[in-house]
Amino acid sequence: MDPSQLLKGVLDLAVLAVLREEDGYGYDVLRRLRKAGLDDVGDASVYGTLRRLYNAGLLTSYVVASDEGPNRKYYALNEPGRQRFRESTDTWNSFARTMSELVGETR
Amino acid sequence: MKDTALHPVAADYRVEVARILADLPAVEAEEILDDVEVNLSEVVAELDGAVTSDALRARLGTPHEYAAELRAAAGYPPLTPAGDGGRLRGVGKVELLMLGLLVALGAAFVTGVALGSQQDSQERWWIFPCVLALAVEAVNALWLRGRERGLPEVAALSVSRRARALGASLRTGRFAEPVRFLTSLQSAWWVARALVVSLLAWVITGGVWWPVAVGLLALVASLWLGSRSRHDRRLVWLAVPLNAMVVGLGIGMVSAGQFEPGEVVRMEPMGSNHPSYFNSWDGHPLDSSTLMGTLDGNPLQNIYPFDAQGRPLKDVLLFDQNGRQLGLYSGFSNYGCTRDGRPAVPNRESLPFPQPRVEPNQGAPGCRIVEGTAPFTIAIPVRPGQAPQSSTPPSAGVPGNPPATVPSTPPGSAPGSAPGTAPGAAPGTTRQQPPAASAGAPSTRPEGEAQTPGNQPGESGS
Incomplete structure (x- = not known):
């Protein structure tokens, strides 16, 4: 099974989860996701997801000057973002439980 | 200090990605490309000197794959199959769109000037630029149909980018203050343009309700268009x-x-700068001091000579005691007919009396010349008991030839003034319906009920 297909549906939740811990810029979010074990996540997917969540009003952003290159755009969860994270977490937990039971039963 | 210059290979990669995102709204594309740039600079740093196109592609995929992934994740509309290959054609279309805007602008401007300066004329050449503007606008509408509100393809044009950069520098530079002031006048302009339309309606109709109604309608449309076009850039083409x-x-x-x-009431100019208007009947310059102006405060617009029998006279020339020909300062309204636009009355001051009237055509544009017959007839008062044949003239010395009709005013009430004056009857304004004669004035009658025998054109007493 292709993990990237699975990832598509939960990337929002993954990005929200990463940002819940600490604000981050795009590449930083990417690194943290990979560090957490999501190796297949693509650069463009993370940047695109951040952009979509921001456009949906779930994130705020601010720019921090960087010594190493272009200014970094940091993203942070706002209240709607935290609300969305809680809802998505519930959905995920329920879904994961169901899937686990299903997979366990049929094994 | 930070080094914002992207590695050339990465810069090329960015350009490729930007090309595929060019259909996005400009602001959105700018933002996402900033992110892409950061991403590229991080990857370049990661690659640590071994930056090649292949290395970049191995890490990020081809620019096309990268952009497609970005679009999918960001929720942008997917690339259409023609999106990439048809790009050049797309640019051509956008440039045609800009050309269409320019042509429509020019044609609309010419239409406005023509309409504004010619609305009282029979010449209607403003129709041509108007039709051109409408046709071009129709084509523009076809191009614009189905495009995004932000018109990203237009915003991506280099000329648009340059205009935005100029605007930004104006807003922050030396002229920031006046520019801000001008910008704040935008809403005032929305009201002003509705006022101009209302003014045009006033000039054309002369009434009150049309200009008010047209003005209100224009105001609503103007405000709507003004606020709406800020967000929907397609409306810029309107x-x-x-x-x-x-x-x-x-x-x-x-x-x-x-x-x-x-x-439009056109008084003929009465200044020395228009000497040609003051020519006598035979072409000699007419002394402006002999031009008659007003009578009891009302402009003297025409003179209708009648003979003693109450018959109208035609082609009468009037002279003062020194033999100078008399003329009129002001003639009738020409009802929007220009002097040279047919029909018109040249040198109305020097025409023989009565002068022709110019009347607007009923229900049709333009106007016609009505030959100089009085819009009223007169009845010569006679004393009671006098046989008309043997009547002595009234005190004005009218010869004793009888009128064929009985006057409508009571005998004796007519003062001895010259017959035929029509109180308040400025035919240019009351048109065929002079008010009833005031008491004590010689009787005048609207044409319909008059029984004066005369009134045959061509019968000239002099």
Whole structure:
């Protein structure tokens, strides 16, 4: 099974989860996701997801000057973002439980 | 200090990605490309000197794959199959769109100037630029149909980018203050252009309700268009030509000086700068001091000579005691007919009396010349008991030939003034319906009920 297909549906939740811990810029979010074990996540997917969540009003952003290159755009969860994270977490937990039971039963 | 210059290979990669994102709204594309740039600079740093196109592609995929992934994740509309290959054609279309805007702007402006300066004329050549503007606008509408509100393809044009950069530098530079002031006038302009349209309605109709109704309608439309076009850039293709037309209208109306309402009353100029208007009947210059101006405060617009029998006279020349020919300062309204636009009355001051009237055509544009017959007939008063044949003239010395009708005013009430004056009857304004004769004035009658025998044109007493 292709993990990237699975990832598509939960990337929002993954990005929200990463940002819940600490604000981050795009590449930083990417690194943290990979560090957490999501190796297949693509650069463009993370940047695109951040952009979509921001456009949906779930994130705020601010720019921090960087010594190493272009200014970094940091993203942070706002209240709607935290609300969305809680809802998505519930959905995920329920879904994961169901899937686990299903997979366990049929094994 | 930070080094913002992207590695050339990465810069090429970015350009490729930007090309595929060019259909996005400009602001959105700019933002996402900033992120892409950061991403690229991080990857370049990661690659640590071994930056090649292949290395970049191995890490990020081809620019096309990267952009497609970005679009999918960001929720942008997917690339259409023609999106990439048809790009050049797309640029051509956008440039045609800009050309269409320019042509519509020019045509609308010319229409406005023509309409503003010519609205009282029979010449209707403003129709041509108007039709051109409408045709081009129709084509523009076809191009614009189905495009995004932000018109990203237009915003991506280099000319748009340059204009935005110029705007930004103006807003922050030395002229920030005046520019901010001008920007704050935008809403005032939205009201002003509705006023210009209302003014045009006033000049054309001369009434009150039409200008008010048209003005209100224009105001609503103007405010809607103004606020809406800020977000929906497609409406710029409507707003800019309309603005040009309104500016043209204003210029046209001011240059023609036509701010008299309704049936534009053109008093012939009475200055030395128009000597040609003051020619005598035989072509000699007419002394302006012999031009008759007003009678009891009302402009003297025509003189209707009658003979003693109450018959109208034609082609009468009047002279004063020194033999100078008498003329009129002001003639009738020409009802929007220009002097040279047919029909018109040249040198009305020096025509023989009665002068022709110019009347607007009923229900049709333009006007016609009505030969100089009085819009009323007169009845010569006679004393009771006098046989008409043997009557002595009234005190004015009218010869004793009888009129064929009995006067309508009671005998004796007529003062001895010359017959035929029509109190208040300025035919240019009351048109065929002079008010009833005031008491004590010689009787005058509207044409319908008059029984004066005369009134045959061609019967000339002099």
